Amino acid sequence: MARAVKRPHHPGLRLGALLVCAIVLLPVISLAYVALSGTGEDWPHLVRNVLPGASVTTFNLLVMVAIGTSSIGVASAWMMVAYEFPFRRTLSWALVLPLSVPAYLAAYAFAEFFHFSGPVQTFYRSIFGFQSARDYWFPDIRSTAGCALVLSSVLYPYVYLTTRIVFLMQGRNIADVARTLGAKPGRVFWRVLLPVARPAIVAGVALALMETINDIGAAEYLGVRTLTVAVYQTWLARGSLEGGAQIALIMLLLVFAILGAEQWARSNQRFHTGRATHMKAHPPRVVLKGFRGPLATLLVTLPVLLGFGIPVFVFGQYAMRRLDQFASPELANAFFNTVMTASTTAVITVALALFLLNATRLVRSPDVAVTVRLASIGYALPGGILGLGLLFVLARFDNTLDSFMRTYFDRSTGLLLMGSAAGIVIACTIRFLALAEGSIRSGLEKLPGRLDEAARSLGRTPMQSAVSVLLPLLAPAILTAAVLVFVDTAKELSATILLRPFGFSTLATHVYENASRSQPQDGAAAALVIIATALVPVLVLSRALARDREATL
Known part of the structure; x- marks a missing residue:
């Protein structure tokens, strides 16, 4: 024995x-x-003048980022799995590239790209013959909605990755059964796969929201006073460490609430994963013919251009000069x-x-x-x-x-x-x-x-x-x-x-x-080095996606 x-x-x-x-x-x-442990003398000021506005702004920003990342991430994942169109294989891994761009760099690039003297407004004025900013209205990137656009553009890959895995690995049998009963791909998505993928979507959105709370550079540069910005301003502008710590504790409660949602999502994800079968049998993709193929390519390319193309273009131009x-x-x-x-x-x-x-x-x-x-x-x-x-x-x-x-x-x-x-x-x-x-x-x-x-x-x-x-x-x-x-x-x-x-x-x-100092062009070289450094793990992940038979067949 x-x-x-x-x-x-x-x-x-x-x-x-x-x-x-x-x-x-x-x-x-x-x-x-x-x-x-402090005297609490700053608390009345925080309650009256800081917390209400910063809390509402933070809540609105989180809601917008949640909607933006879930919409872009889920739609992109579904397009990759359900349809066949030009450059689908390349876009399947290119959609991950915005992860290499920190949010603060994206904010600097977006502000320059959509500025009055930037290429977008310049092109807009040339088409309609406008002479000054008073002649037309253009959305302000320096706003809560603009900040949400920036953050969603670089954070949506969290949702894309988690959701795409679920679409590939789970619900195959029930999706096939729905197709044999005559259900169209859109109906299969809304009635079958989306409910199955909901836990993964929540988990991906939770990661994006955690990064949103952590952000300081993008929100501050775009003039959005979130709770994170309020911590810095209370400490540096008012010289109140106690007040900054009190705001930080409120943020911590918000973080724990998001963590609770993420843990719930993980538990449900394990439940569904345990029932996934037939990993080698990938669902047939619908071939998009006519104008729908190029249109699908354009729609899926837009997130990549926003989250990765604009920062590289803006900082690349500055660096070349x-x-x-x-x-x-x-x-x-x-x-x-x-x-x-x-x-x-x-x-x-x-x-x-x-x-x-x-x-x-x-x-x-x-x-x-x-x-x-x-x-x-x-x-x-x-x-x-x-x-x-x-x-x-x-x-x-x-x-x-x-x-x-x-x-x-x-x-x-x-x-x-x-x-x-x-x-x-x-x-x-x-x-x-x-x-x-x-x-x-x-x-x-x-x-x-x-x-x-x-x-x-x-x-x-x-x-x-x-x-x-x-x-x-x-x-x-x-x-x-x-x-x-x-x-x-x-x-x-x-x-x-x-x-x-x-x-x-x-x-x-x-x-x-x-x-x-309103001179982001002076940091263009450093910005490109950061993006190039961050590209290393992203390219490794993208390469793994490109080799994934489920993604490339």
């Missing part, structure tokens, strides 16, 4: 997982402490800071994700599972909230350490964390830990369940089996996680603005600073 392998308790792993969880929750605890920007010391310094910060964050985040997954694998107990789950909530925290909460913690740590060193060693440490990029690295590590953990976990779940235990039965210790067996097999998943964290850190703006030391500039803040 084989001897049962005794599973050790691993107290070090328990303690380490608890420590990581505490660090992740520390900004939220700090934020709540600052918000509730100012090629000297690529050799400027400011851009080189921002690029170096971005690479250094993003690389450090990627290494630390992947290491922590591997540690948490190893703790879950070796210590199979509910308390460790809950601890690891709590350590992954950082991705739900908007960068502004996370940055504001960390600001208090890091400042207190620096001041306490400096006071201790002055008292006992007569030496000053200064701003050890706040005076370096450490704050940005910590914030991005907390925020993107769930992203790395999820990517590596997906790779781990594809491996045989008893693989490492087989190695341990041959005399390997748990650490040896993890290093010699699991890590080599997980190398692709680890690399994917590192690339995703690197790119998201390079694009991060909200937390970077709050936590960067004086004189420290990344590519994102370099573009933001120029846009704040």
Whole structure:
């Protein structure tokens, strides 16, 4: 009889997982402490003059973004799955390209593209013979609706991806049955597939809304005063950290509400997925003949042109006129800071994700599972909230350490964390830990369940089996996680603005600073570098979609 392998308790792993969880929750605890421990003298002003307008604006923006992303994402996914038209295969992966454009870059590009002197209004005036802006009406991009258009243009791929997978993988049998009963593709969509895909649509919209709440650059530049903008203005303009923390707590409640909807969507998604069958049999597509084929191509191309084409066109034109920007010391310094910060964050985040997954694998107990789950909530925290909460913690740590060193060693440490990029690295590590953990976990779940235990039965210790067996097999998943964290850190703006030391500039803040001076063209080169960097994981995803037999047949 084989001897049962005794599973050790691993107290070090328990303690380490608890420590990581505490660090992740520390900004939220700090934020709540600052918000509730003040005098409350700013609260009446916030209730009368800030919260009503900012809350209504934020609610309207979220509703518009939800409608925009769901409409574009679901319609595009349905067109890809149900119909055959020119360039369908190319567009099936091109629809993902707007994910490489941060919202703040899209806002700067849209504002220039739809400006009075931009190509759209110039063409409009040339057609109708208008001479000035007083002669005609044109929609203002610097409005809540304009901001919603910008955000929807770059965030709809979240809905497109989740919905397209459902249309391909689920409801095949019931859709085929509906077709055999004479139902047209449109009726199959509304009565069969759309109800089945509703959980996936909600999940995709929830991700888009989380990014909308996190946005600061687009809303501020377009003059839309959301709750996120109100946090910055209350803190910087009024000098009220307490007031900014109170608004941030209200935003946190909104985030938890969206998370609740997302969790509901995930549970329902698992329910439907368990019933999907016949994965190899793809539904027949309706060939669009005559003018309907080119029309479908045009309609599906529009989202790509809006979310990806306009930013690349605008910043590409600016960069071509100012090629000297690529050799400027400011851009080189921002690029170096971005690479250094993003690389450090990627290494630390992947290491922590591997540690948490190893703790879950070796210590199979509910308390460790809950601890690891709590350590992954950082991705739900908007960068502004996370940055504001960390600001208090890091400042207190620096001041306490400096006071201790002055008292006992007569030496000053200064701003050890706040005076370096450490704050940005910590914030991005907390925020993107769930992203790395999820990517590596997906790779781990594809491996045989008893693989490492087989190695341990041959005399390997748990650490040896993890290093010699699991890590080599997980190398692709680890690399994917590192690339995703690197790119998201390079694009991060909200937390970077709050936590960067004086004189420290990344590519994102370099573009933001120029846009704040109404000179986005001065940051064109940096904007193109950001988009090119973000294209790496998007192109990998697009390539996977292009190889997907279900998408290309």
